[in-house]
Amino acid sequence: MNVTAFTVLDIPLIKPGDDLAGIIHENADLEERDIIAISSTIVSKSENRIISLNNIDVTGKAQNIAKNNGSDPRFVQAALNESTEILLESPFLLVRIKNGSICVNAGIDRSNVEGKDNILLLPEKPDRSAREIKDRFFELTGYKVSVVIIDTNGRAFRCGQTGAAVGIAGIKPTVDWRGTHDLFGNVLEVKNEAVVDEIAGFANVLMGEGNGGTPVAIIRGLDLYSEKGSMKDINRPGHEDVIREAILKSRSV
Numbered sequence: 001m002n003v004t005a006f007t008v009l010d011i012p013l014i015k016p017g018d019d020l021a022g023i024i025h026e027n028a029d030l031e032e033r034d035i036i037a038i039s040s041t042i043v044s045k046s047e048n049r050i051i052s053l054n055n056i057d058v059t060g061k062a063q064n065i066a067k068n069n070g071s072d073p074r075f076v077q078a079a080l081n082e083s084t085e086i087l088l089e090s091p092f093l094l095v096r097i098k099n100g101s102i103c104v105n106a107g108i109d110r111s112n113v114e115g116k117d118n119i120l121l122l123p124e125k126p127d128r129s130a131r132e133i134k135d136r137f138f139e140l141t142g143y144k145v146s147v148v149i150i151d152t153n154g155r156a157f158r159c160g161q162t163g164a165a166v167g168i169a170g171i172k173p174t175v176d177w178r179g180t181h182d183l184f185g186n187v188l189e190v191k192n193e194a195v196v197d198e199i200a201g202f203a204n205v206l207m208g209e210g211n212g213g214t215p216v217a218i219i220r221g222l223d224l225y226s227e228k229g230s231m232k233d234i235n236r237p238g239h240e241d242v243i244r245e246a247i248l249k250s251r252s253v
Contacts, residue, residue, distance in 0.1 A: 003221040007206050007214035013114075016048035021136035024216055032143045033223045036133075037203030039215035040122055040151040040166055041112055043129050049121040050113060051078065065089045075108070078119060082106035087247050094247075099126060100235045101166065102244070107151055123149065126167025127230050134169040146170035146225055150200035152209065156243060163204025165196035165231065172229035173197075194234060195224060 008028045014020070020042060030036075044050070053074040062080055066073035068090045076093060080086075083095035083106050097106050099122075107122040123129040130147040137145050149167035154160075165173065177191035203217040238244065 001221065003219065005202065005206060005217060005219045007212075008216040008218060009214065011042070011213065011216055014042040014045040016046065016050075018046045019136070020046050021133050021140060025137065025140045028216075028218060030137065030141055030143055030145060030218070031220060033145065033225050034143070035146040035148060035171065035199060035219040035222060035224065036137070037148045037150055037163075037199060037207075037217045037219065038133070039207060040107075040126070040149050041109060041120060042215045043123050043126075043133075043149050043167075044109075044120050047123055047129065049123060050115075050118050051121065052115070053078070053117045053119060056081075065093060069093065075105070075110075075119065078121070079106040079108055082108065082121060087244060088251075097122070098124075099166075100232060102235075103151075103153060107166070122151065123167060127169065127232075128167075130167040130169035144170065144225055148196050148199055148203070150203055152204060163197075163200035163202070163207075165200045165234075168196050168229055168231055170226065170229070171196060171224050172226045173231060173234035175224070196231075196234070 008024055010027045011023060020038065024036065053072065056074045056077050058073045058077045062077035063073045066076045069092060079093055079095060082097050084098055085096035087096065087102065088094035093105050094102065095106050096102050109120040113120045126149050130149050134145060134147045137143065147169045148165050148171065150163045151166045152161040153164040155162060173194065173196045175193045175195050177188045177193060180188050182188060199219060206217040207214050
């Protein structure tokens with residue numbers, strides 16, 4: 001296997017309504033079966049997911065959580081508005097958001113956002129966003145490509161953040177090795193590789209976290225194209241999520 005990966009240069013500051021696929025196409029020579037990793041930040045900006053903290057009505061619940069965590073109650077309320085379940089209120093706000101993912105502060109970002117009091121929400125429906133971008137690439141090039149929208153997430157039991165997929169199209173989220181054999185003929189029973197998160201993690205290394213201005217990376221030579229696949233397939237079902245159950249149980253004690 002020979003794989004190459006590179007960032008796309010000269011991506012301008014993205015504004016609401018911008019054609020992301022068109023901008024990427026203008027600045028990169030795409031090929032069939034490329035995997036295009038795109039920062040959720042520019043997807044959200046193109047979809048006008050920027051809101052002002054000054055326009056948020058704060059509830060008593062948000063005020064209590066903010067007081068315990070030493071945070072802005074308006075920011076807390078924004079996270080609550082994007083959530084369907086609260087797992088932890090303190091020392092940080094850990095929630096399940098509307099697309100089923102679990103993340104800190106509902107994945108809301110305050111970095112790389114113009115305006116002192118502005119915040120950036122995740123794309124409302126990341127899989128749909130990825131699919132629309134993928135289809136637009138096909139219109140422009142005739143190529144079937146995979147799209148992975150990525151964000152940075154913390155990890156249980158480890159310090160530091162890594163890239164994680166939040167929306168996908170043209171790729172399955174995992175490669176299931178279960179039922180195949182290892183070098184010694186043993187049947188693999190639990191090997192279900194989360195390839196979209198692995199791609200997101202490596203793409204995040206290329207993009208960086210600061211002011212590099214490179215929110216798009218292309219991975220070439222790793223053919224994982226599929227017409228099927230959704231992030232819903234990678235979210236662990238509630239009855240199997242022992243960490244979530246332990247958190248909820250500890251809250252009820």
